[in-house]
Amino acid sequence: MVFSSLFGKRPAEPEPPSTPTSDQPKLSLFDRMRQAVTRTRESLSDSISSVVALTREVDQASLDDLEPRLLAADIGSATTAIIMENLRQRAFRTGIESGAQLKEILKAELKQILDSVAHPIQHPATPPEVILMVGVNGTGKTTTTGKLANLYRSQGRSVLLCAADTFRAAAIEQLEVWAQRSDVPVIKTKQGGDPSAALYDALTAAKSRGTNVLIADTAGRLHTKTDLMKELDKMRRTAEKLVPGAPHQTFLVMDATTGQNGLQQARLFTEAARVTGIVLTKLDGTAKGGIVLAIATELRLPVLYAGIGEKIDDLIPFDSSAFIDSLVG
Ligand SMILES: Nc1nc2c(ncn2[C@@H]2O[C@H](COP(=O)(O)OP(=O)(O)OP(=O)(O)O)[C@@H](O)[C@H]2O)c(=O)[nH]1
Numbered sequence: 001m002v003f004s005s006l007f008g009k010r011p012a013e014p015e016p017p018s019t020p021t022s023d024q025p026k027l028s029l030f031d032r033m034r035q036a037v038t039r040t041r042e043s044l045s046d047s048i049s050s051v052v053a054l055t056r057e058v059d060q061a062s063l064d065d066l067e068p069r070l071l072a073a074d075i076g077s078a079t080t081a082i083i084m085e086n087l088r089q090r091a092f093r094t095g096i097e098s099g100a101q102l103k104e105i106l107k108a109e110l111k112q113i114l115d116s117v118a119h120p121i122q123h124p125a126t127p128p129e130v131i132l133m134v135g136v137n138g139t140g141k142t143t144t145t146g147k148l149a150n151l152y153r154s155q156g157r158s159v160l161l162c163a164a165d166t167f168r169a170a171a172i173e174q175l176e177v178w179a180q181r182s183d184v185p186v187i188k189t190k191q192g193g194d195p196s197a198a199l200y201d202a203l204t205a206a207k208s209r210g211t212n213v214l215i216a217d218t219a220g221r222l223h224t225k226t227d228l229m230k231e232l233d234k235m236r237r238t239a240e241k242l243v244p245g246a247p248h249q250t251f252l253v254m255d256a257t258t259g260q261n262g263l264q265q266a267r268l269f270t271e272a273a274r275v276t277g278i279v280l281t282k283l284d285g286t287a288k289g290g291i292v293l294a295i296a297t298e299l300r301l302p303v304l305y306a307g308i309g310e311k312i313d314d315l316i317p318f319d320s321s322a323f324i325d326s327l328v329g
């Protein structure tokens with residue numbers, strides 16, 4: 001399968017305006033996805049091999065061995081139960097003849113789960129498109145805001161950043177560094193200031209400048225912090241008032257390494273914050289990439305982007321076929 005067909009929905013991989021720390025040869029997005037899920041793939045491949053090693057034909061009993069490995073990859077108990085039930089039925093009805101066939105069936109099952117929550121992103125007819133970055137502490141919101149600015153810029157869209165994390169020390173400076181890297185302007189207020197006021201200024205600026213995309217980095221918060229959740233509501237209302245339909249996107253940034261724990265936090269967060277899609281960060285640092293499946297089954301939300309490192313171009317548009325091929329390939 002060629003790379004362009006996997007990523008055909010988006011423009012060809014662009015040359016970012018600046019990649020200060022990128023010193024490796026350019027890999028295709030597919031290769032980079034494959035690299036990011038290496039550890040998860042190795043653990044899954046092992047289990048598929050061990051299932052097949054037991055007997056030439058994959059029977060129901062030998063499938064039992066696969067179940068704990070799916071759970072270990074963080075696919076989640078609900079999702080694993082669905083997959084196992086389908087595989088067992090298949091083994092019972094028509095038989096599964098080989099490891100290769102098991103892989104193909106597994107791939108189809110996983111793909112169906114991801115595709116059931118996929119939907120095309122609707123861009124507003126009139127700019128700016130307003131994106132709120134939300135999530136619990138330390139998941140990678142600020143880093144992802146910087147990477148997204150770079151990605152959108154390289155697609156020819158103009159970007160304005162809003163430093164709406166006025167809570168954490170140095171959060172504004174951190175975003176300014178990212179803004180410089182991708183050469184985009186940033187609107188800020190002082191630390192301790194009202195994030196909605198910063199957002200108001202940024203929305204006004206984006207409208208008058210005709211900016212395509214406004215991305216607001218917000219403070220890390222737990223759904224249990226009532227004041228901070230109210231603050232997020234106020235930001236939403238501010239956006240709504242100034243730009244019809246805004247915020248058009250609310251991206252929940254999730255850290256893949258936090259596994260089922262992160263998923264539980266995310267579940268409660270999505271209920272409170274009207275999340276439209278997930279950015280899954282730190283996929284490069286985990287053998288639990290299966291969390292993408294659990295997100296689809298349990299949050300009913302698509303993963304839109306994957307963070308695969310700390311550099312500016314270490315963010316890739318998520319593609320379910322590429323992901324599944326990388327995971328089970
Ligand atoms: N390996 C890896 N590290 C990442 C990725 N995304 C973010 N990080 C790192 O995660 C750490 C936290 O990132 P931040 O962007 O500051 O996270 P945040 O959500 O803004 O944090 P708070 O604002 O404190 O809630 C930093 O050290 C980032 O370099 C990723 O995709 N891969």
Ligand SMILES: [Mg+2]
Nearest residue numbers: 141142165171
């Ligand atoms: Mg931050």
